[in-house]
Amino acid sequence: MKDQQIEINLATTRKEKPDFNNLQFGRTFTDHMFIMDYTEGKGWHDPRIVPYQPITLDPAATIFHYGQTVFEGLKAYLTKDEKVFLFRPTKNFERLNRSSARLCMPELDEELALNALKELIRVDRDWIPNLEGTSLYIRPFIISTEVHLGVSAALTYQFIIILSPVGAYYKEGINPVKIAVETEFVRAVQGGTGNAKTAGNYAGALKAQEVSSKSGYSQVLWLDGKEKKYVEEVGSMNVFFKINGEIITPELNGSILEGVTRDSIIQLLQHWGLPIVERKISMEEVYQAGLDGKLEEAFGTGTAAVISPIGEFFWKNEKLIINNGETGPLAKKLYDALTGIQNGTLPDSLGWVEEV
Amino acid sequence: MKDQQIEINLATTRKEKPDFNNLQFGRTFTDHMFIMDYTEGKGWHDPRIVPYQPITLDPAATIFHYGQTVFEGLKAYLTKDEKVFLFRPTKNFERLNRSSARLCMPELDEELALNALKELIRVDRDWIPNLEGTSLYIRPFIISTEVHLGVSAALTYQFIIILSPVGAYYKEGINPVKIAVETEFVRAVQGGTGNAKTAGNYAGALKAQEVSSKSGYSQVLWLDGKEKKYVEEVGSMNVFFKINGEIITPELNGSILEGVTRDSIIQLLQHWGLPIVERKISMEEVYQAGLDGKLEEAFGTGTAAVISPIGEFFWKNEKLIINNGETGPLAKKLYDALTGIQNGTLPDSLGWVEEV
Ligand SMILES: Cc1ncc(COP(=O)(O)O)c(C=O)c1O
Numbered sequence: 099m100k101d102q103q104i105e106i107n108l109a110t111t112r113k114e115k116p117d118f119n120n121l122q123f124g125r126t127f128t129d130h131m132f133i134m135d136y137t138e139g140k141g142w143h144d145p146r147i148v149p150y151q152p153i154t155l156d157p158a159a160t161i162f163h164y165g166q167t168v169f170e171g172l173k174a175y176l177t178k179d180e181k182v183f184l185f186r187p188t189k190n191f192e193r194l195n196r197s198s199a200r201l202c203m204p205e206l207d208e209e210l211a212l213n214a215l216k217e218l219i220r221v222d223r224d225w226i227p228n229l230e231g232t233s234l235y236i237r238p239f240i241i242s243t244e245v246h247l248g249v250s251a252a253l254t255y256q257f258i259i260i261l262s263p264v265g266a267y268y269k270e271g272i273n274p275v276k277i278a279v280e281t282e283f284v285r286a287v288q289g290g291t292g293n294a295k296t297a298g299n300y301a302g303a304l305k306a307q308e309v310s311s312k313s314g315y316s317q318v319l320w321l322d323g324k325e326k327k328y329v330e331e332v333g334s335m336n337v338f339f340k341i342n343g344e345i346i347t348p349e350l351n352g353s354i355l356e357g358v359t360r361d362s363i364i365q366l367l368q369h370w371g372l373p374i375v376e377r378k379i380s381m382e383e384v385y386q387a388g389l390d391g392k393l394e395e396a397f398g399t400g401t402a403a404v405i406s407p408i409g410e411f412f413w414k415n416e417k418l419i420i421n422n423g424e425t426g427p428l429a430k431k432l433y434d435a436l437t438g439i440q441n442g443t444l445p446d447s448l449g450w451v452e453e454v
Numbered sequence: 455m456k457d458q459q460i461e462i463n464l465a466t467t468r469k470e471k472p473d474f475n476n477l478q479f480g481r482t483f484t485d486h487m488f489i490m491d492y493t494e495g496k497g498w499h500d501p502r503i504v505p506y507q508p509i510t511l512d513p514a515a516t517i518f519h520y521g522q523t524v525f526e527g528l529k530a531y532l533t534k535d536e537k538v539f540l541f542r543p544t545k546n547f548e549r550l551n552r553s554s555a556r557l558c559m560p561e562l563d564e565e566l567a568l569n570a571l572k573e574l575i576r577v578d579r580d581w582i583p584n585l586e587g588t589s590l591y592i593r594p595f596i597i598s599t600e601v602h603l604g605v606s607a608a609l610t611y612q613f614i615i616i617l618s619p620v621g622a623y624y625k626e627g628i629n630p631v632k633i634a635v636e637t638e639f640v641r642a643v644q645g646g647t648g649n650a651k652t653a654g655n656y657a658g659a660l661k662a663q664e665v666s667s668k669s670g671y672s673q674v675l676w677l678d679g680k681e682k683k684y685v686e687e688v689g690s691m692n693v694f695f696k697i698n699g700e701i702i703t704p705e706l707n708g709s710i711l712e713g714v715t716r717d718s719i720i721q722l723l724q725h726w727g728l729p730i731v732e733r734k735i736s737m738e739e740v741y742q743a744g745l746d747g748k749l750e751e752a753f754g755t756g757t758a759a760v761i762s763p764i765g766e767f768f769w770k771n772e773k774l775i776i777n778n779g780e781t782g783p784l785a786k787k788l789y790d791a792l793t794g795i796q797n798g799t800l801p802d803s804l805g806w807v808e809e810v
């Protein structure tokens with residue numbers, strides 16, 4: 099598979115570019131997409147770059163009924179000197195394969211997938227926005243395409259990559275977000291699919307988001323599915339707390355998504371010699387630390403938002419204000435360090451960027 | 455919406471019918487399908503019957519990424535005197551609406567949906583197989599179609615109904631199945647989506663099925679997600695035990711699907727004056743009853759399989775053989791009663807069938 103030639107079929111007309119000053123997240127897509135098919139027995143075949151176009155599937159394709167699908171999210175950045183950087187892209191393809199394994203889907207050759215991505219970015223290079231905070235969001239995903247109403251792993255799939263120029267994920271930008279701690283709904287439980295990046299996790303999460311946004315909380319903090327006691331993660335971010343000088347993030351337990359940003363933050367903190375611990379942490383402990391004046395900062399981490407300071411938690415009808423609702427120095431420092439490496443304005447001392 | 459006229463656009467050529475003696479489950483579809491669109495602000499619109507055809511969606515349609523989708527499964531039966539019966543179809547559309555509510559999707563007018571289904575069945579009436587054990591399987595489903603990479607409820611959807619002539623669901627027919635009790639993977643947990651008929655539940659279940667089928671068990675019995683102690687259900691069936699003369703089924707707890715067959719069985723048993731209890735039941739209790747010689751029967755219930763006697767449970771490396779691995783008298787009696795009502799060979803004393 100590694101040596102398969104990617105066929106390139108360029109679009110004859112190009113779409114008009116959106117205003118890069120006013121990009122909405124995930125609404126505009128570039129001129130091309132990458133597609134590759136999988137057939138049981140034959141493996142992955144026919145890698146190709148084609149004009150961005152609709153997917154046509156039988157209404158009985160298993161994706162519509164049994165949700166066999168996995169996805170990834172990463173970004174390409176345009177540096178001041180016009181280089182295109184990817185941030186730890188191999189981590190995303192590794193995670194895609196782990197997600198696929200959980201969902202009984204065929205794994206990809208990570209090298210081929212990365213090459214395909216680079217080729218696609220080269221083709222649509224002029225879609226990478228060049229303004230502060232903007233980037234090219236990359237969405238690789240695999241869907242099951244077999245025509246079969248029956249609950250079993252499909253025998254055919256498509257791997258697709260689409261690209262979208264994006265601005266900041268949250269309207270608030272690097273400003274703090276308010277988050278409601280979810281005490282009724284559950285996102286994931288050990289033994290389930292929480293650590294896979296798969297559609298069902300997100301579909302199931304909508305209700306809690308809908309309920310909490312009615313009270314003005316744009317995101318929810320998920321607790322563990324067994325006891326609703328331990329902190330897991332936010333909608334599409336992992337979460338960190340700084341308590342009494344120490345930085346704590348929930349340990350990976352099978353129900354939390356293993357964020358690439360999470361891992362990068364941990365490494366950065368270690369690199370800086372700051373105390374970072376991965377362990378179970380209960381909401382009670384966070385709240386108590388807040389009452390005691392020891393909760394110095396809290397923030398979410400993820401590809402879309404990079405670092406999102408948390409200014410307030412709403413839990414059991416109580417508001418917990420963190421750092422006066424302002425962005426803390428650690429969140430700011432991490433944001434600057436990460437985005438600096440991603441944009442090429444800071445040296446890549448940990449070897450994380452890869453040029454396209 | 456109720457008064458909306460269904461537009462009918464008939465296929466100009468018809469497909470060849472499959473051999474009704476050799477139907478595979480969910481592989482062949484009829485000549486037509488029903489479609490209706492939803493647009494936020496406008497509601498459901500453009501109900502239409504069209505030739506069976508592919509669905510065309512933007513690759514960024516949210517269904518592929520965030521899995522907002524719900525479905526149903528019911529059947530139409532051809533009676534000896536050429537009537538077409540539906541079995542409690544309103545229950546399915548009610549459940550579809552409950553599933554939609556959990557997934558933040560728009561609800562349907564149940565009457566309109568049922569009328570649409572009847573109209574579609576009339577159009578494809580000659581696809582209903584007329585042999586013992588066969589029927590027309592009906593798959594209503596709703597998918598989110600909005601083009602948006604961002605985790606929020608979509609603003610556009612499609613409601614679709616497709617039809618498939620089917621034979622028996624299990625190759626084994628009414629013969630007993632062997633079932634492995636799942637102790638590692640979890641299907642659902644309270645606060646999650648277990649009681650909604652949505653794709654993610656099935657995608658997440660594949661892995662356990664894959665592992666257990668390697669040891670010769672075609673299905674798994676799920677335990678609760680918190681303690682892995684209490685019996686929940688089988689892959690696509692609810693489950694009943696007859697212990698010491700009493701019939702027990704796990705109570706609805708938010709993580710079990712509320713089966714229409716389950717409800718019908720409970721009502722039938724009550725109608726017959728047999729002791730039926732809905733309560734928590736641990737696997738330990740089932741196993742102990744087996745050891746004590748008090749586990750008289752166990753069976754699964756669902757639209758696809760109707761009644762599926764369970765001949766063996768495999769749990770923690772032990773085999774528990776039930777009723778010598780044979781179909782028990784209660785399972786047989788329930789199977790005959792239900793299929794008799796469905797096929798019109800027995801009187802419909804509980805008012806369950808609805809003629810098309
Ligand atoms: C559920 C969930 N948790 C955490 C993350 C953060 O992961 P990453 O840092 O790899 O973007 C994401 C986003 O991708 C996510 O969807």
Ligand SMILES: Cc1ncc(COP(=O)(O)O)c(C=O)c1O
Pocket residue numbers: 527687688689690691692711712713714715716755756757758
């Ligand atoms: C998870 C699950 N449980 C139970 C059932 C049985 O429900 P019903 O009797 O309505 O077919 C089904 C099948 O539809 C199912 O998918």
